[in-house]
Amino acid sequence: MPAPAIPSQARVVIIGGGIAGCSTAYHLAKEGWTDVVLLEQGRLTSGTTWHAAGLVGQMRASRTMTRMSMYGVKLYSELEQETGLATGWKRCGSVNVASRPERLVALKRQLAAARSFGVDVEFITPAEAGKIYPIMRTDDLVGAAWIPGDGKANPTDLTQSLAKGARMRGVKIVEGVRVTGFEIKNGRVVGVRTNAGNIACDYVALCGGQWSRQVGAMAGVSVPLYSAEHFYIVTKKIAGVTPDLPVMRDPDGFIYYKEEVGGLVMGGFEPVAKPWKVDPIPDDFQFQLLPEDWDHFEILMQNAIHRTPCLETAEVRQLLNGPESFTPDGNFILGEAPEVGNFFVAAGFNSAGIANSGGAGRLLAEWIIGGEPSTDIWEVDIRRYAPFNSNRAQLQDRTVESLGLHYAMRWPRQEMVSARPLRRSPLYDRLTAKGARFGQKMGWERPLYFAPGVTGELPYGFEKPAWLAHCLAEQKAVREACAIFDQTSFSKYLLQGRDALKVLQRLSANDMDVPIGRIVYTALLNTRGCFESDLTVMRTGEAEFFIVTGTSQTTRDAHWIRRGIGEDFAVLTDVTGAWSVLSVMGPKAAALFKAVSPDDLSDDAIKPNRFKTIDIGYAQARAARVSYVGGPGFELYVPVEFAALVYDTLVTAGKDFGLRDAGYHAIDALRIEAGRRAFGAELSPVDTPLEAGLMFAVKLTKPDFIGREALLRQKQTGVAKRLAMFALDEPEAFPWGGEGILRDGKPVGEASSAGFSGLLGRAVVMGYVRADRPFEPAALQAGRYELDIAGKRIGLTLLPKPAFVG
Numbered sequence: 047m048p049a050p051a052i053p054s055q056a057r058v059v060i061i062g063g064g065i066a067g068c069s070t071a072y073h074l075a076k077e078g079w080t081d082v083v084l085l086e087q088g089r090l091t092s093g094t095t096w097h098a099a100g101l102v103g104q105m106r107a108s109r110t111m112t113r114m115s116m117y118g119v120k121l122y123s124e125l126e127q128e129t130g131l132a133t134g135w136k137r138c139g140s141v142n143v144a145s146r147p148e149r150l151v152a153l154k155r156q157l158a159a160a161r162s163f164g165v166d167v168e169f170i171t172p173a174e175a176g177k178i179y180p181i182m183r184t185d186d187l188v189g190a191a192w193i194p195g196d197g198k199a200n201p202t203d204l205t206q207s208l209a210k211g212a213r214m215r216g217v218k219i220v221e222g223v224r225v226t227g228f229e230i231k232n233g234r235v236v237g238v239r240t241n242a243g244n245i246a247c248d249y250v251a252l253c254g255g256q257w258s259r260q261v262g263a264m265a266g267v268s269v270p271l272y273s274a275e276h277f278y279i280v281t282k283k284i285a286g287v288t289p290d291l292p293v294m295r296d297p298d299g300f301i302y303y304k305e306e307v308g309g310l311v312m313g314g315f316e317p318v319a320k321p322w323k324v325d326p327i328p329d330d331f332q333f334q335l336l337p338e339d340w341d342h343f344e345i346l347m348q349n350a351i352h353r354t355p356c357l358e359t360a361e362v363r364q365l366l367n368g369p370e371s372f373t374p375d376g377n378f379i380l381g382e383a384p385e386v387g388n389f390f391v392a393a394g395f396n397s398a399g400i401a402n403s404g405g406a407g408r409l410l411a412e413w414i415i416g417g418e419p420s421t422d423i424w425e426v427d428i429r430r431y432a433p434f435n436s437n438r439a440q441l442q443d444r445t446v447e448s449l450g451l452h453y454a455m456r457w458p459r460q461e462m463v464s465a466r467p468l469r470r471s472p473l474y475d476r477l478t479a480k481g482a483r484f485g486q487k488m489g490w491e492r493p494l495y496f497a498p499g500v501t502g503e504l505p506y507g508f509e510k511p512a513w514l515a516h517c518l519a520e521q522k523a524v525r526e527a528c529a530i531f532d533q534t535s536f537s538k539y540l541l542q543g544r545d546a547l548k549v550l551q552r553l554s555a556n557d558m559d560v561p562i563g564r565i566v567y568t569a570l571l572n573t574r575g576c577f578e579s580d581l582t583v584m585r586t587g588e589a590e591f592f593i594v595t596g597t598s599q600t601t602r603d604a605h606w607i608r609r610g611i612g613e614d615f616a617v618l619t620d621v622t623g624a625w626s627v628l629s630v631m632g633p634k635a636a637a638l639f640k641a642v643s644p645d646d647l648s649d650d651a652i653k654p655n656r657f658k659t660i661d662i663g664y665a666q667a668r669a670a671r672v673s674y675v676g677g678p679g680f681e682l683y684v685p686v687e688f689a690a691l692v693y694d695t696l697v698t699a700g701k702d703f704g705l706r707d708a709g710y711h712a713i714d715a716l717r718i719e720a721g722r723r724a725f726g727a728e729l730s731p732v733d734t735p736l737e738a739g740l741m742f743a744v745k746l747t748k749p750d751f752i753g754r755e756a757l758l759r760q761k762q763t764g765v766a767k768r769l770a771m772f773a774l775d776e777p778e779a780f781p782w783g784g785e786g787i788l789r790d791g792k793p794v795g796e797a798s799s800a801g802f803s804g805l806l807g808r809a810v811v812m813g814y815v816r817a818d819r820p821f822e823p824a825a826l827q828a829g830r831y832e833l834d835i836a837g838k839r840i841g842l843t844l845l846p847k848p849a850f851v852g
C-alpha cells in the first residue's frame with residue numbers, strides 16, 4: 047500500500063489518534079490553531095482507547111484537577127450537539143461504596159474535598175445505595191457516596207466525535223503514518239520524520255499512549271510510563287441491569303461496574319498488578335488484545351460475585367485484557383518536555399484517559415498556545431520527573447504497585463515501597479542505623495522521623511499518627527536545644543556567565559543585585575504574577591549564583607531558568623549531587639558551632655541571609671544563616687565527600703548541646719508553626735505573592751521582571767483570596783492537609799498544609815480563604831471558621847501571626 051500523503055509542514059504535529067491526541071487537536075482548533083496535523087500509525091482509537099470501559103468520574107485529589115474533570119464531563123455532554131457524532135455519553139451518576147470503617151473515613155474526607163471543589167456529591171446510607179444500585183449486596187456496607195453528575199461514554203465514539211470537531215475546524219488527520227524520528231535544532235523541535243516523509247513544524251504534541259516512552263526517547267525526551275495488563279469482563283444480559291444503572295465502584299473489592307447493552311462490564315485494579323513486559327511495544331499492536339488470564343483476574347471475580355451475586359450465574363462474553371500505561375506516581379504526564387523546546391506530551395493516563403483527556407487536551411492546547419500552563423497542574427506536570435524515572439527496571443517494579451494503589455486503601459502521607467531505595471545521601475546508612483524512617487521524593491530517600499529502638503513499621507492512619515511522639519521530640523529539640531536535618535535532597539544549581547545577574551533579575555521578583563556573600567529569598571513568577579517557584583539564591587561571585595530550591599523541583603526550576611536565559615550568556619548547571627546539606631537549627635546551634643569551628647559565627651560576624659565558608663572539624667563547609675523552620679541556626683552546604691565527616695563531628699560535639707537527629711515531618715510541622723510557605727502547597731502557579739502574603743520578597747520598584755505587570759494590576763483590583771493561618775480548637779483533632787475550610791458554614795477554601803504545633807499543643811493549618819474582590823486584610827477576621835475533617839467540623843482560631851516568630 048502506498049503511504050498516505052502528508053503535508054510538508056504544519057504549525058503543530060500531534061502524534062497519536064487516541065482520545066488524548068484527538069482532544070488536543072480539537073482544543074487547538076477551537077482556539078483558532080488550525081494548521082495542525084494529527085498522525086496515527088494505525089487507525090483512530092486503535093491503540094488503547096478502543097477497549098476502554100468508558101467510566102467518567104469527576105472526583106480528583108485537587109481543585110484544579112477536579113475542575114479539569116468537571117470540564118471534561120461538560121464537554122462530553124455537549125459534543126454530540128456540536129459535531130453531530132454520537133459520543134455514547136450518559137449522565138448515569140456513580141455510587142462509590144465503603145465496606146470498611148477506614149474506607150468510610152477516606153470517603154468522607156474525599157466528599158468534603160469534592161464539595162469544596164464544587165462537585166455535587168452526597169453521602170448516602172447502605173440502604174440508599176441499594177436503592178440506587180439494586181443488584182448490589184449492601185449488608186456489609188458502612189456507607190456510600192452518590193455523585194449524580196458522573197457518567198459513562200463510548201470511548202471510540204467520543205474520540206471520533208472529538209476528531210470530527212477538530213476536522214470541522216481545519217485539522218488534518220492522517221491515519222497509517224508512523225513517526226520515526228525528529229528534527230531538533232538549537233534545542234527545539236523543528237520537524238518530525240515519518241514513514242511517509244518529513245513534516246517541518248513549530249510544535250510537537252506526543253499523545254502516543256503506551257508508545258510515548260519509546261517515541262519520546264527518539265527525541266531524548268523522558269516519558270516515564272510502563273504498560274500493565276488490565277482487565278474487565280463483559281457479560282451477557284442480566285435481569286435487573288437496566289440502561290440507567292449508575293456506574294458503581296467498590297474500592298474495598300478493587301472493582302468497578304458499568305452497564306452495557308443490558309449486561310455488566312466489571313473490571314478493577316488488583317492489588318498486585320501484572321506489567322506487560324514487552325519492550326519495545328510493537329508498532330503494529332493495533333486493535334489487539336492480550337491473552338485472557340483468569341488466574342490473575344480471580345481476586346476481582348471473587349469480590350465481584352460477593353458484591354453482585356448475580357454474576358455467579360451470569361454468562362461472561364469476554365475477559366478483556368488490554369495493556370494500558372501507568373506512571374510511577376499514578377498521575378498522568380502533561381506538558382512541555384524539559385529536554386526539548388516546543389515538544390509537548392500528554393500520556394500515561396493510568397486507566398483514566400477517557401475521563402481525563404477532555405480536560406487534559408484543553409490544558410495541553412492552552413500550554414502550547416500560551417507558552418506556559420494556564421493553571422496549577424503540578425501533580426501531572428512532566429517536570430515532576432527526572433530522566434532517571436525512565437529506567438525500565440524501576441518502572442516495571444513500580445507498575446506492580448502503582449496500578450494496585452488505585453483502589454487500595456490510601457493513607458495520608460503513605461509512601462510507595464517499590465523500586466527503593468534509589469537516591470541516597472552519604473549519610474543514609476548512618477541515619478538508618480539511628481532509626482530513621484524514610485520517605486521518597488524525586489527519588490531521594492529522606493528521613494521523615496527517627497524512631498530509635500522501635501522495630502517494625504509504624505501503622506498508617508487518619509488520626510494522630512504513631513510517629514507523632516517521635517516528631518514532637520524532634521520539634522522540641524529545635525525550639526529548645528538543637529537538631530540536625532539531612533537536607534541533601536535540596537535541588538541545587540550554579541548559574542554562571544556574563545549575563546547571570548541580568549537573567550536572574552528578569553526571572554526573579556526580588557532584587558538579586560546584592561554583594562557577594564548575600565542570600566536572597568525570591569519568587570519566580572509567571573506572566574500572571576503567580577509562583578512558578580521560590581528560591582534561595584546565594585551570590586557566590588560577580589557572575590555566579592548558587593541556587594537552592596525544593597527537592598521535587600529539580601527538573602521544573604532548571605527548565606524555567608534555562609528557558610529564561612534565552613539569548614543571554616549564562617549557563618545553568620545542576621549540582622544537586624555534588625553538595626550535601628546539613629541544617630543545624632535551634633537556640634544551642636551557635637554554641638555547638640563554637641565547639642566545632644574556629645570561625646566566628648556570632649550574630650555580629652554573620653548576619654541573617656549571609657553565608658561564609660567555615661572550617662568544621664577537619665572539613666570545610668559553607669554556612670548559610672537562613673532557617674526554614676524558624677529560629678536560629680545554619681544550613682551547612684558540604685561537598686558530598688565531606689558530609690560524613692562533618693556529620694560525625696557535629697554529632698560527637700552535639701552530645702553536650704542536646705543535638706538530635708530530626709526529619710522531614712518535623713521540618714513540615716515547624717515551618718507551618720513559623721508561617722513559612724511551601725511550593726506545591728501555599729505557593730503554586732495560581733497564587734500570587736499578594737495573596738500569599740509574601741510581598742517582602744518582591745521588589746515592585748525593580749524596573750522589569752516577569753509577573754510585575756500582573757502584580758501591579760492585582761494591587762489595583764485587590765485580591766479575591768488570602769492565605770491565613772489557623773489553630774484547631776480541639777487538641778485531639780488531626781488534619782493532614784486538603785480539608786475544607788468553612789466560614790460561617792460555607793466552603794471558602796482548603797487547608798494547604800497541616801502540622802502539629804508542639805508550642806500550641808494542637809494542630810495548625812494554613813490555607814487560602816476566598817472572598818469577593820477586593821478582599822481587604824481586615825475582612826479575614828470576620829466570621830467563624832471551621833475545618834471539615836471527614837464530615838466533622840472542628841472550630842478554627844485565626845492566627846494573626848505565626849505560632850512561632852523568630
Ligand SMILES: Cc1cc2nc3c(=O)[nH]c(=O)nc-3n(C[C@H](O)[C@H](O)[C@H](O)COP(=O)(O)OP(=O)(O)OC[C@H]3O[C@@H](n4cnc5c(N)ncnc54)[C@H](O)[C@@H]3O)c2cc1C
Nearest residue numbers: 062064066087093094095098099100101225255399400401
Ligand atoms: C481494560 C481497560 C479499561 C479502561 N477503562 C477506562 C475507563 O473506564 N475510563 C477511563 O477514563 N479510562 C479507561 N481506560 C484507559 C484508557 O483507555 C486510556 O487511558 C486512554 O485510551 C489512553 O488514550 P491515549 O490517547 O493516551 O492512548 P491510545 O489510545 O493508545 O492512543 C495513542 C495512539 O498513538 C499512536 N502512536 C503511537 N506511536 C506512534 C507513532 N510513532 N506514530 C504515529 N502514531 C503513533 C498509537 O497507535 C495509538 O493509537 C481503560 C484502559 C484499559 C486497558
